[in-house]
Amino acid sequence: MADATRAREGDWVEVECKLLDPADRSKNLPPETAEKPLMMWVKGFAQGGAGMGEELTIETMTGRKVTGALSAVNPGYFITYGNPIPELTHVGRDLRKQLAAYRVAQGGER
Amino acid sequence: MATKFDAIMARRGEIMRKALGMDYSEFELSPIAFDYERMMTAHGYSLDDIVGIQTRAGVGNTPLLELRNITDLVRSISEPGKGARIFVKDEAANLAGAFKDRRASVSIHVAKEKGYEGVIAATSGNYGAAVASQAARNGLKCIICQETYDSRKIGQPEIVEKGRICEAYGAEVVQMTVGPELFFHMVELLDVTGYFAASLYSSFGVSGIETLGLEISNEMRSLTGADPTHVIVTHAGGGNTTGTARGLKRAGASGTQIVSASVDLSGLHMASDDDFNRKSFTTGHTGFGVPFATWPDRADVPRNAARPLRYIDRYLTVTQGEVFYITEAMAKLEGLERGPAGNTAMTAAVSLARDLPREATIVVQETEYTGAGKHHWSQLNFAREMGVEVRAGDPRDNAPGKVIVIPEAIEQIKANDFDVARMRKSYVRNALKNAPEGYAPTADDIGFLAADTNSDAAAVEAIMAELKEA
Numbered sequence: 001m002a003d004a005t006r007a008r009e010g011d012w013v014e015v016e017c018k019l020l021d022p023a024d025r026s027k028n029l030p031p032e033t034a035e036k037p038l039m040m041w042v043k044g045f046a047q048g049g050a051g052m053g054e055e056l057t058i059e060t061m062t063g064r065k066v067t068g069a070l071s072a073v074n075p076g077y078f079i080t081y082g083n084p085i086p087e088l089t090h091v092g093r094d095l096r097k098q099l100a101a102y103r104v105a106q107g108g109e110r
Numbered sequence: 111m112a113t114k115f116d117a118i119m120a121r122r123g124e125i126m127r128k129a130l131g132m133d134y135s136e137f138e139l140s141p142i143a144f145d146y147e148r149m150m151t152a153h154g155y156s157l158d159d160i161v162g163i164q165t166r167a168g169v170g171n172t173p174l175l176e177l178r179n180i181t182d183l184v185r186s187i188s189e190p191g192k193g194a195r196i197f198v199k200d201e202a203a204n205l206a207g208a209f210k211d212r213r214a215s216v217s218i219h220v221a222k223e224k225g226y227e228g229v230i231a232a233t234s235g236n237y238g239a240a241v242a243s244q245a246a247r248n249g250l251k252c253i254i255c256q257e258t259y260d261s262r263k264i265g266q267p268e269i270v271e272k273g274r275i276c277e278a279y280g281a282e283v284v285q286m287t288v289g290p291e292l293f294f295h296m297v298e299l300l301d302v303t304g305y306f307a308a309s310l311y312s313s314f315g316v317s318g319i320e321t322l323g324l325e326i327s328n329e330m331r332s333l334t335g336a337d338p339t340h341v342i343v344t345h346a347g348g349g350n351t352t353g354t355a356r357g358l359k360r361a362g363a364s365g366t367q368i369v370s371a372s373v374d375l376s377g378l379h380m381a382s383d384d385d386f387n388r389k390s391f392t393t394g395h396t397g398f399g400v401p402f403a404t405w406p407d408r409a410d411v412p413r414n415a416a417r418p419l420r421y422i423d424r425y426l427t428v429t430q431g432e433v434f435y436i437t438e439a440m441a442k443l444e445g446l447e448r449g450p451a452g453n454t455a456m457t458a459a460v461s462l463a464r465d466l467p468r469e470a471t472i473v474v475q476e477t478e479y480t481g482a483g484k485h486h487w488s489q490l491n492f493a494r495e496m497g498v499e500v501r502a503g504d505p506r507d508n509a510p511g512k513v514i515v516i517p518e519a520i521e522q523i524k525a526n527d528f529d530v531a532r533m534r535k536s537y538v539r540n541a542l543k544n545a546p547e548g549y550a551p552t553a554d555d556i557g558f559l560a561a562d563t564n565s566d567a568a569a570v571e572a573i574m575a576e577l578k579e580a
Contacts, residue, residue: 019286019295024113026291033383036261039287040295043277060282062228062251062303077274079267079483082491087502087516091435092442095520099179099443102186 007046007056007073014043014075015058015068042066043075115291118298126411129300129307131224134412141545143558144413146420150313150356153220157360160216161321167215167244168205170321174329174473175200179443184463187521194463194470197338198456199326200477202448206243206275207236207479209350212322213315214240220314221306222248228305232296232410234258234269235346235393236478241308242279251282253305255296258285260386267492268392268451271483288386293410309411316353316415323357326473327366337363338473342462344454345370345425346398348406348418354475355421367423371458371525372399373451374427375510387496388511390430390489394451396528399425404533405540419530419537419563426458426525429508431515433457436523437486450486452478461525490514534563538573 007013020038044058050070057067118125127133137149155163164170177196185193204211214237221229228251231241238254245252254276258269265273265285273283284299286292300307309315323341330338341358343351355368375395378385389395403422406414433450436457441447456474463472482488490500499513505522508515517523538559542551551559551574559570 020113020115020291024115026115026289026294029289030379030382030384033288033381036287036383038289038291038295039259039261039263041259041263041285042282044282061277061280062253062282064282064303077270077483079270079274079488080491081482081485081487083487085434085487085490085500085516087500088434088438088486088490091438095183095439095443098186098520099183102182 004073005052007050007070009046009048011046012043012074013046013056013058013070014041014072015056015066016041016071017066017068041071115294118294118301121301122297123412125297125301126307129305130309130312130411131220131306137413139558140552140555141549142541142551142555146417146561149413150317150415153314153317155216155317157320157324160317163219164212164215164318164321167211167219167247169211169215170204171325172203173200174198174326174333176333177444180439180460181463183443183520184460185468188464191467192464193468194339194466194472195468196459196463196472196474197330198446198474198477199322200446201322201475202452202477202479206239206279208240208452209319209322209476210235210237210240211243212318213237213310213349214244214308216314216318217241217308217312218244218248218250221250221308224306226306227251228253228303229308230255230296230299230303230305231308231310232292233310234272236272237310238272238281239275239279242276242281245281246279251305252280253282253284253299253303255284255292255299256286257288257292259287261287261383264387266387266392267483267488271481288381288383290381296410307410309409310347310349311409311411311414311416313415316349319349319353320357320360322475323354323359323363324361326354326475327358327361327363330471330473334471337366339365339470340367340369340462340466340472342369342371342455342459342472342474344394344452344476345372345418346393346395347402347409348414348416350476351418351421352416368421369424369426369458369462370399370418370422371426371428371455372396373433373454374429374526377509378511385511388493388498390493390498390514391451394454396427400533404536407544417562419534420561421564422530425528425530425533426462427528428454428457428461428523428525429505429515430510431508432505432517432523434486434490434514435517436460439520446477447480449478449480449484450489452476457523458525460520460523534565535573535576537563538570539577542574542577
């Protein structure tokens with residue numbers, strides 16, 4: 001298993017860059033946004049070796065070279081569905097029942 | 111001192127002109143007015159040409175389904191004689207899973223034809239997947255700029271999923287923290303790469319949606335013998351409403367009412383780092399719907415092709431909890447497991463159908479794909495993690511960013527009418543504010559504002575007089 005904390009040349013990685021300091025940001029932002037820098041992450045192939053947080057140049061899928069701090073090696077996607085929502089689990093059962101009762105009252109299935 | 115941001119934005123006009131491959135100044139008529147119809151047709155493609163482009167692109171001709179179970183369910187709670195028939199255009203059946211494929215197919219066709227090496231779009235929505243998919247088919251490079259994370263690098267799961275699908279289609283995905291400067295970076299990338307700007311708001315993209323209106327009219331005529339009495343559109347930036355309505359008109363469906371619908375996100379700030387992960391909806395909401403309708407030219411093109419006030423007859427809002435409830439019901443009753451944001455119009459349709467006669471026909475004109483991250487369960491679980499309360503109850507108690515209230519019964523679903531007259535007034539105010547100081551609008555300008563708000567000169571003059579007084 002590859003080391004997840006170190007990038008080797010050619011690894012698929014993600015780097016982090018600061019695009020704008022708070023002082024350089026757009027005017028009219030709400031304070032909680034204005035006080036933070038605008039950050040950016042992009043993925044590509046490592047052009048050398050680096051440890052986490054160390055400067056690294058990558059080549060992206062379009063062939064651009066981007067230099068930033070190494071933020072992930074072989075970055076994944078950890079989105080899920082999660083547990084069923086208790087406030088919704090009954091909806092299908094109840095509505096099917098309501099629909100069946102309506103159709104019976106209307107004179108049976110159409 | 112000029113910042114990096116100011117420096118790029120000062121060159122924005124020149125960069126965008128090159129990246130769009132067209133000069134918008136030729137459509138300008140005055141500091142207020144421009145020739146909208148000429149801009150929309152300047153690309154030279156007929157509706158038939160666009161149908162051809164989309165057929166080759168694997169886009170369009172999606173199934174139109176009658177929702178008999180939802181219709182009867184609505185009738186079960188309606189007064190006698192009420193309960194319109196509900197149909198849905200299953201746009202999730204498009205190549206990349208949403209109606210946005212219609213927009214992207216035309217933009218990418220143009221980019222390819224004009225000889226660009228790649229395309230760039232700033233979008234956190236399904237449009238990214240559509241552009242990435244079409245770019246892949248056409249051998250074009252693709253960069254998608256997304257607003258993905260809050261300042262703690264917690265990603266909104268729906269946008270993380272959209273980033274994943276763009277990367278699956280081979281796009282470079284540039285993911286950013288919250289802020290409108292997403293557009294600044296997009297302009298910077300257009301400057302560096304010389305790629306085509308596949309803007310959501312160009313005439314190419316919006317023309318691509320006209321085929322949706324055309325298909326709806328043709329299919330309803332063959333199914334029911336007539337155009338639908340109502341078409342209901344999930345409304346965000348306004349392209350969906352504009353393109354669909356234009357397509358219906360071109361098909362001759364002049365009697366069809368155009369109803370737009372958005373999720374009510376009032377109280378949440380769209381540029382707030384704190385609110386970003388408490389919205390539970392990344393599109394189809396009033397946070398885009400209202401500002402873009404009342405000032406379309408805030409978009410990334412000099413003149414926005416999406417001008418919904420020209421076409422909207424009614425604008426309905428629904429709550430977050432109501433949309434999640436209907437999304438669950440759609441899966442269980444109609445076998446359609448689709449994304450929640452795309453079911454916004456469906457939710458409003460349930461409320462609208464209840465108030466219409468049984469003979470009326472409502473077409474909900476889109477669905478979108480769903481999956482981990484986009485799914486309504488994902489969003490509700492994430493909302494809870496972000497400290498938003500989720501509970502069952504009366505949807506009137508729903509408070510965006512604070513509490514999502516899931517209805518306990520379908521009877522509780524009730525859309526609200528948003529005041530379209532107020533939006534027209536707000537649009538006129540913005541148009542005047544954006545003209546040079548001291549500029550006096552001419553009769554032609556007033557005519558343009560009337561057309562752009564689907565009203566008349568007298569109505570625009572009355573608004574102007576009222577604004578002057580205030």
